[in-house]
Structure formats: structure tokens, C-alpha cells
Amino acid sequence: MLRHLLEAALRPAVAAVLPDADLNLVQVRPCPDPRFGDYQTAAVMALAKQRHLNPRQLAADVQARLDVQPWCNHTTIAGAGFLNFHLNPQTVANALAAAARGEHRFFQPTPAPRTVVLDFSSPNVAKPMHVGHIRSTILGDSLARTLRLLGHRVITDNHIGDWGTQFGMLIVGWKRSLNPAALNRDPFAELERLYQIIHAECRQNPATLEAARAELVKLQAGDDENRRIWQEMIRLSQSQFDTIYGRLGVHFDHALGESFYNPSLPDVVRQLIHQRVARESDGAQVVFFDDDPSLKPHPAIVQKRDGAFNYATTDLATLDYRLRTWHPDEIIYVTDARQQLHFSQVFHVFRRWHPDARVRLAHVWFGSILGEDGKPFKTRSGDTVKLADLLDEAEERAFQVVTAKNPDLSLDQRKEIARVVGIGAVKYADLLPNRQSDYVFSWDRMLALNGNTAPYLQYAYARIRSIFRKGQLAQPPSPAVRLDAPEEMALAKHLLNFGCTLETVAAEYRPNYLCNYLYDLAGLFTRFYESCPVLKADPPARASRVTLCQLTAQVIQQALDSLGIRVLDQM
RNA sequence: GCGCCCGUAGCUCAAUUGGAUAGAGCAUCUGACUUCGGAUCAGAGGGUUGCAGGUUCGAGUCCUGCCGGGCGCGCCA
Structure with missing residues (x-):
């Protein structure tokens, strides 16, 4: 632009x-x-x-x-x-007129499209998705949307935790304590119940822990019954994930879980040993970083003393697979800050394993969600907050607000508005802070209708739609743009900056820049709205202002869409 | 002990990565509804950016040392 x-x-x-x-x-x-x-x-x-x-x-x-x-x-x-x-003011007016004619949408597709693999969300089978998954899911989805809008080829892959030691315990729990009726009624609650009782049991009783190990060995050896149980748990979990992703409007192109890479792990370690990247130490296969001062104290284990592989091995196999399958220019991992050391190790090992690979590797990390007490966000009873419950509460609270503000709307309308406003508020609250800082979770702040919140932005959009309803304006915007009032000019100039903002978001993996842009845009719009009547203006000004409204609504809608947030004609 | 990250208004957060007079919301105070949705807007007060040095045209941002907090450090993911 x-x-x-x-x-x-x-x-x-x-x-x-x-x-x-x-x-x-x-x-x-x-x-x-x-x-x-x-x-x-x-x-x-x-x-x-x-x-x-x-x-x-x-x-x-x-x-x-x-x-x-x-x-x-x-x-x-x-x-x-x-x-x-x-x-030159005419330059601004011309740019808006071009947008009104559909010649651009205030951004330019990238001249150099890249193929980007985005790894985010990564829930664990048989465990409920909780607040710990929300930032990864929402940030990752927003980055995927923004990169796609700019014309990049994006492949989203959900690296589900569907393999590992916890399945030994879960199989013991399944065999001993499964309540088939409960499983039928609410499969996920039953899985969770099994996990909790067997987890407690394993802590107290070494014999149970031993039984879990034995079941895990059988599972890994391909035992029919254990594999059937394991697959059933994955199936039940996946349908639960799908429900949540459906509510969030998040889509994955692939969901290749950890187990998918299981068969290739021995070969990964063989190659690492063969290339002298890894060597034996205390019976384990270990990669040392003698040439890197920051990693020297932190060697990476790729095969444990007992012959089993760990998550570093799986991540290496995953990298290798993605490289061979999709030939990406870049792979982005969206995880919390605590995994910085892990990804630093994995990336370093990978560089030595594939020294010629050109792929860019990025760990996009984020801080924790805290409660109002400044400690990790928990329920009143001290449990982790389940994502499903969080979304329920967001919708419920939004429903109360909508009902209070707009009691005349039908029940169905209010419920739909509550869904869009509630989910949007949660997402926006998560995307607004600089991703690297921790932030304090607050229902009241995120659902507030003033300040930098999703409802405020949705409200600005709804007001514009209201003008169009009231004026019965359905025709495409007129390209005759006049920017006489300072409020018109300020709004118009800000529209022109949409593209730079998108580019910065994509370059630095920071959707909060887009949030701040949107908040400024909504503020400039309301100032324009306060001082420049649209429908009551004389014909030339009226047509121009309708266009300004239309283009503003379009950018708000497009920007919120990049954040994964929907808009409403009424709220 | 070592490493990573953080410390900005009473509170919650920004600050386009070294740019111009550090900005918003909440809370407090003052205004604006015969007005396209007041779920709004205009304005006021509130700061030695944890402390002390350094680098330079210029530092919340970079370097050093302290103080305070979070997280991570060989066979969990």
C-alpha cells in the first residue's frame, strides 16, 4: 500500500x-x-x-x-x-475510492508467499482441555488466519498427546473401574474420573504403578485388547476436542499425534548416532552441546537408558516428517514459555542432524494466565479450569449482559449473540496482552463494553450495520469520497494502515498489534460517528460517509476475522 | 548454583523492538442525551518506567551490578 x-x-x-x-x-x-x-x-x-x-x-x-x-x-x-x-488529502480519498470499487482491501497479499507449518493447541488424550491450552489454541489460530490472509500457504497440525506413560495407568483404570453406563452418558467425564482415581492409586500403591507399567509394555508391544482400549480413548477424546474447536471456530488441517511418529523413533536415533550427533552416556543416547555455552549444561536425551524414547525424540521425528512431507519454509510452534529450553535443544539437534535444511524454526512462546490473586488461574476449589466450563461461563455471562441491555430480542437471538460475544471476549482477552507477559484473567474486564475489549469492537461494527438498516442501504459503496471533517480524514488515514499492521503481526507473531489497531480504529470511528451525521447529511457528504462506514465495517470484520472473532449485525 | 523471562499511573495492560512530550481502560472528578444504538463521547488529575551506573544525537527497550518475582535445569511432556 x-x-x-x-x-x-x-x-x-x-x-x-x-x-x-x-x-x-x-x-x-x-x-x-x-x-x-x-x-x-x-x-x-x-x-x-x-x-x-x-x-x-x-x-x-x-x-x-x-x-x-x-x-x-x-x-x-x-x-x-x-x-x-x-x-496529499486527495491521495487518501483516492485510496478509499479504490477500496470502495473493490480494488483492494487495505492490504496487499505478500509478493513472496511461504509455506508455513503451524503447530499449536496439542491437547492430551483422556485429559480435559483446560486453560493451559487456550492461549496456544487461540494464538495459533490467529496466526494461521493472518498468514493465510496475507497469501501464505499455511498447514495447521495438532500434535495431540496420544502416546506415553499415562496410557499404562489409564488402561489399568479402564480395566478395573470403568462404568460403562457413565461412559455412554458422558464419555469424557468418565475418562477423566478413571484418570483421577488411577492416578491417586498409583501414587499410593506401588503394585498399581507396576501394573500400569506392565499394561504400557503390552500396549507398546501391540497387544490387541490394549490397543483397542487405547484407540477407543483417542476416539472419545477427539470428539471432545472437536466439540471445543467447533465452539472456538478453530480448524486443523492435520492432527498427527505423537503416536503417529512412534514407528520412526528408532531410526531417528540410529541416524543421530550414525552422524555422531548423539552418543552413549550412562546407558542413554544423549546429544551434548559443547560448542554452545548456553546449552552446554543441558544435554538432550533422545533415548532413555531403558531403551524408551522421550519427547525430544518425537519432536525430532515430527520435524523430519514435516520437512519431507510439506517442504515448508518455516515451522512455528506455539507453546508456553516453559518449553523454551526444550525447543532450543530440539532446534539445535535438528540443525546438526540436517545441516542443509533451509527451514526457519520458530518457537512462539507465551506467558501464563493468572487468577486475580496473581497466582496460576484455578477454580475456587483449586482445580484447573476446564476449557469447556470456561466457555460455558463466558456465554452465560454474555447472555446476562445481552438480556439486560436488549430484553426485546428473542431468546434465540440473545443466545446467538451471547455465543459470539462470550467466545469473542475470551479470545480477545487472550490476544490483547503482549503474548510474552503473564496476564490476569478477569471476566468483568473482558466482557466490559468499554475499553479495549471484543464487545466494544463488535459494538462499533453493530452500530454501523444499524445505520445501514436504518437507511435501507444495501447498494455497494459509492467511490465518491470526500474527507472534509478532521474526523473523516483521521479515520480514513487509519484505514490505510491496516496492511502494515497485518504485516507486523505476521512478522513478529504478535496479534496484539492487530488488537491495538482495531481499538484505535473503533475509537476513530466513534469520534467520526459522534460529530459527522451520516444519514442526515446532504447527499454528497452522505454518500461519502456511507462509504466510510462501509469500509470501516469491512476492515473491522476482516481484522476480527484474523483474530478468529465473529461480528454481529445486532447485539 | 546455573539459565530464561518479568518489574511501566492506585489496579489491569500498551508502547510497531533504539525514536520525537511513555499511552489506554478501570477507579476518582467535571461535562454532553428533542442526537444515525448513551453498550457512547469530550475533558481533568494521576509517572524519577524496581534501584545504581554505562553506551549515544536519542534508552521503558541495549550493556554491567544490585533488589524483588515467575519459570526451567539427564532419562515426565
């Missing part, structure tokens, strides 16, 4: 003054404060610093060679050497 056009004009000007400058660093971005201008570059200062030049003088030299006539009234040099671009 405009930013790219300005960058494209700026680069030759910089190159003319400094022929050896790295033009990739020459970037234009929106000004933090409209008083400075509309777009700015700080690159000239950085270049001046490298070369010990006077930054303002360098900025002036670049400015003298700069031709941005088609879009800007003028450019200014300010501060220590900022170069500020001041858009």
Missing part, C-alpha cells in the same frame, strides 16, 4: 546519496503522532550513525533527491533527523 510506495520512492533517494547503504533497512512506517506527519522513516538517522555523518544533513540530502510528488504535499525533517511524509 502507500507505505510500500513511499518506501519504493525513498530507497533510490537513499541509494543516490549513499550508494552502499543496505536498502532493506530503509523502512517507512506510520507516524506515532499525527502532528509529525502521516508516515516517517528513522532509517536516515541509523545510516548517519553508522557513518558518523550529521543526521539532519543526511536527511536533507536524501530529501533533495526524493520524489514523492504523487502522494505527498511535502516532506519535513524533524527532531534528530526524522524524515516525515505528509500525505
Whole structure:
């Protein structure tokens, strides 16, 4: 968009003054404060610093060679050497008119599409999904949506925990304590009950723990009955996951669980040993990182002394499979902060195992969800909060609010609104904070109708739809755009920045930038709404304002969709 | 002990990764409803960015040392 056009004009000007400058660093971005201008570059200062030049003088030299006539009234040099671009109002109006004609949607598809594998959510079979899964699921889904919108090829893969030592215990529990009637009634509750009693039993009774080990060995050896039970548990769990993903509107292209890689683990370790990446230590196969100071104290075990494999081995096999199957340019893992060391190890081992692989590996980590007491978020009785219960409560609370605000709507309407508002509020509260910080979970804050919340944004959208209902406006927007009022111009300019925001989200894996953009957009819209009547305006202004409303609604809807949040015509 | 992360207004969080006078919401106070949805908007007060140094045109952001907190550290995932 405009930013790219300005960058494209700026680069030759910089190159003319400094022929050896790295033009990739020459970037234009929106000004933090409209008083400075509309777009700015700080690159000239950085270049001046490298070369010990006077930054303002360098900025002036670049400015003298700069031709941005088609879009800007003028450019200014300010501060220590900022170069500020001041858009021609007609340029803004033209960009909106083009959008109204359907020529663009305020962003540009990437000129260099990549294939990206996104690994997120990863619940465990036979355990309920809980708050610990929510950030991974919501962040991962949002990144997938944003990358796809920008034109990348995205493959989402749910690495379900369907293998491991817990299945020995679960099989013992299944054989000893299964209540078939309960399983029929609420399969997942029964699975959970089994897990809890057998887990407690194993802690107290070494004989039960031994029985669990024996069942695990039988399962791994392919025992028919144990495999049947195991598969049944996976099936029941998957239907439970599907229910939750359905409520969240989250979709996976693949759900290749840990067990899928089980057959390939011996070969992974064989290769690692053969390539001298791993070596024997205390009976285990271990990768040491002698050349890396930060990892030197933390060797990675890829095969345990007893011959079993662990999660590092599975993750390596998974990487290898993804590489061979999808040939991605990038693989992204969305997990909590505690797994930083693990992924650092896995990525390092992988580089030594496949030194020629070009794939970019990213661990996108996030902080914890805390309760109002600042400790990990739990129920009043101290249990982990189940995701299903959390979503129920979100919808229930949203239903109360909708019923209080809009009692005339039918029950079905209010329930549908409560679903969209409740789920949207939970998602938005999760996406809004910087992902790397912990955040305090608060129903009251996330469901508030003012402040930076999903309901506030949905409300802004609903108000626009209300104008269209009231004015019986169904026709496509008119491309005749006039931006006379300052509120109109401010709103219009912000619409132009949608694309940069999407690009930043994708580049840094931070959907919270999009949240902040949306909040600003909604604020600018309501200011426009307060001071610029739409339906009552004279015809030319009215048509232009209808267009502004239409385009704003379109961007709100598109941006919320990138966050995985739906909009409503009424709420 | 070692490593990673964090510390910003009374509270909850931002700050486009080294950019311009650190911004929002809640709470407090003052205004605006014969007005397209007041579920709103306009405004006020509130800060030595944990502390002390350093790097430079410029630091909440980078480097060093403290203080306080969270998490992780060989056969769990």
C-alpha cells in the first residue's frame, strides 16, 4: 500500500546519496503522532550513525533527491533527523475510492508467499482441555488466519498427546473401574474420573504403578485388547476436542499425534548416532552441546537408558516428517514459555542432524494466565479450569449482559449473540496482552463494553450495520469520497494502515498489534460517528460517509476475522 | 548454583523492538442525551518506567551490578 510506495520512492533517494547503504533497512512506517506527519522513516538517522555523518544533513540530502510528488504535499525533517511524509488529502480519498470499487482491501497479499507449518493447541488424550491450552489454541489460530490472509500457504497440525506413560495407568483404570453406563452418558467425564482415581492409586500403591507399567509394555508391544482400549480413548477424546474447536471456530488441517511418529523413533536415533550427533552416556543416547555455552549444561536425551524414547525424540521425528512431507519454509510452534529450553535443544539437534535444511524454526512462546490473586488461574476449589466450563461461563455471562441491555430480542437471538460475544471476549482477552507477559484473567474486564475489549469492537461494527438498516442501504459503496471533517480524514488515514499492521503481526507473531489497531480504529470511528451525521447529511457528504462506514465495517470484520472473532449485525 | 523471562499511573495492560512530550481502560472528578444504538463521547488529575551506573544525537527497550518475582535445569511432556 502507500507505505510500500513511499518506501519504493525513498530507497533510490537513499541509494543516490549513499550508494552502499543496505536498502532493506530503509523502512517507512506510520507516524506515532499525527502532528509529525502521516508516515516517517528513522532509517536516515541509523545510516548517519553508522557513518558518523550529521543526521539532519543526511536527511536533507536524501530529501533533495526524493520524489514523492504523487502522494505527498511535502516532506519535513524533524527532531534528530526524522524524515516525515505528509500525505496529499486527495491521495487518501483516492485510496478509499479504490477500496470502495473493490480494488483492494487495505492490504496487499505478500509478493513472496511461504509455506508455513503451524503447530499449536496439542491437547492430551483422556485429559480435559483446560486453560493451559487456550492461549496456544487461540494464538495459533490467529496466526494461521493472518498468514493465510496475507497469501501464505499455511498447514495447521495438532500434535495431540496420544502416546506415553499415562496410557499404562489409564488402561489399568479402564480395566478395573470403568462404568460403562457413565461412559455412554458422558464419555469424557468418565475418562477423566478413571484418570483421577488411577492416578491417586498409583501414587499410593506401588503394585498399581507396576501394573500400569506392565499394561504400557503390552500396549507398546501391540497387544490387541490394549490397543483397542487405547484407540477407543483417542476416539472419545477427539470428539471432545472437536466439540471445543467447533465452539472456538478453530480448524486443523492435520492432527498427527505423537503416536503417529512412534514407528520412526528408532531410526531417528540410529541416524543421530550414525552422524555422531548423539552418543552413549550412562546407558542413554544423549546429544551434548559443547560448542554452545548456553546449552552446554543441558544435554538432550533422545533415548532413555531403558531403551524408551522421550519427547525430544518425537519432536525430532515430527520435524523430519514435516520437512519431507510439506517442504515448508518455516515451522512455528506455539507453546508456553516453559518449553523454551526444550525447543532450543530440539532446534539445535535438528540443525546438526540436517545441516542443509533451509527451514526457519520458530518457537512462539507465551506467558501464563493468572487468577486475580496473581497466582496460576484455578477454580475456587483449586482445580484447573476446564476449557469447556470456561466457555460455558463466558456465554452465560454474555447472555446476562445481552438480556439486560436488549430484553426485546428473542431468546434465540440473545443466545446467538451471547455465543459470539462470550467466545469473542475470551479470545480477545487472550490476544490483547503482549503474548510474552503473564496476564490476569478477569471476566468483568473482558466482557466490559468499554475499553479495549471484543464487545466494544463488535459494538462499533453493530452500530454501523444499524445505520445501514436504518437507511435501507444495501447498494455497494459509492467511490465518491470526500474527507472534509478532521474526523473523516483521521479515520480514513487509519484505514490505510491496516496492511502494515497485518504485516507486523505476521512478522513478529504478535496479534496484539492487530488488537491495538482495531481499538484505535473503533475509537476513530466513534469520534467520526459522534460529530459527522451520516444519514442526515446532504447527499454528497452522505454518500461519502456511507462509504466510510462501509469500509470501516469491512476492515473491522476482516481484522476480527484474523483474530478468529465473529461480528454481529445486532447485539 | 546455573539459565530464561518479568518489574511501566492506585489496579489491569500498551508502547510497531533504539525514536520525537511513555499511552489506554478501570477507579476518582467535571461535562454532553428533542442526537444515525448513551453498550457512547469530550475533558481533568494521576509517572524519577524496581534501584545504581554505562553506551549515544536519542534508552521503558541495549550493556554491567544490585533488589524483588515467575519459570526451567539427564532419562515426565
